[in-house]
Amino acid sequence: MKMQKMSLLSLAAVLLFVSFNVMAACGDQVLTKLTEPAYASLNAILTPAQVTKFRNRLNAVTGEPTYTTLLNEANTVAALITNGRVLITLPDGTVVVDTSKGANNTYANFQAKSINENHNSRIAILDAQLWACGVGLETKTSTSTGAVETALAKRLGAYLDSAGTVRLSQK
Numbered sequence: 001m002k003m004q005k006m007s008l009l010s011l012a013a014v015l016l017f018v019s020f021n022v023m024a025a026c027g028d029q030v031l032t033k034l035t036e037p038a039y040a041s042l043n044a045i046l047t048p049a050q051v052t053k054f055r056n057r058l059n060a061v062t063g064e065p066t067y068t069t070l071l072n073e074a075n076t077v078a079a080l081i082t083n084g085r086v087l088i089t090l091p092d093g094t095v096v097v098d099t100s101k102g103a104n105n106t107y108a109n110f111q112a113k114s115i116n117e118n119h120n121s122r123i124a125i126l127d128a129q130l131w132a133c134g135v136g137l138e139t140k141t142s143t144s145t146g147a148v149e150t151a152l153a154k155r156l157g158a159y160l161d162s163a164g165t166v167r168l169s170q171k
Contacts, residue, residue: 014081033137034152036065038108042152043169055156058088058096068105076097083171088156090164091129093120124153125165132159136167165166 045109057070078099088097095116097105104132109115119125126134134155142149153167 010089026131026135028097030127030131030133030135030137037108037137037138038170039152042081042150042170045077046154046166048153049152050077051156051166054088055163058156058163061096061107061110064107065161067089067110071097077168081168085169087116087119087167087169088164089119089125089161089167091123093118093125095119096164119167122151122167123152124151124167128155128165128167129162133158134162136165141169145171147155 020035021026033039053073054070057066057073060066061070074088074097074117078086080083085100086097087099089094089095094110096110098116100118101104101115104115122138123140124136124138127138128134129136136151138151138153140149140151141147149171150168151167151169152160153165155165156163
C-alpha cells in the first residue's frame, strides 16, 4: 500500500511538472499562427524594439505628462493598423491605455481604473503573461461591437517580472 501511494505521488508530481512546463512554453501552434497574415501584420508592428519602447514608457508613467507620452505612442501604433486598437495593461490586467476609448484615456482615469474593465481574463493577455515566450494570440467576436477581432499580445518584460502587456487588435 505504501508503494502504491509513493507511485501515485510520484506520478502526480511528474504530471504537475509537465503541465506547468507545457503551459509556460509557446506551442508550435503559436509560432505557426504568427506567420498567418492577420497575426503576421500585427507582429511586424509589435517588434522587440516597439515592445521595449512601450515597457520603458509604461515604467516611466508617474503623472499626466508621462501618461500622455505613453498614450501618444499607443495612438501612433494604432494608426498603423487598419481598424486597429492598442491596449496596454498592468500585469494584473488593469487597463492603462485603450486607444478605442478616446478621451477616457487620462492619468486620473487610469488611477481610478475606469478606462476599461480589467482585462486579466482576456486570452491573449493571459497567455502573454503566462507563457515563457511572452506572446498571446486570440481571434474572437467582440462583445461590444460584434465584429471579429484578431489580437496579438506581448508581455512587457520578463516572465513573472513584467511591467504589463501590450495588445494590438484588428477588426
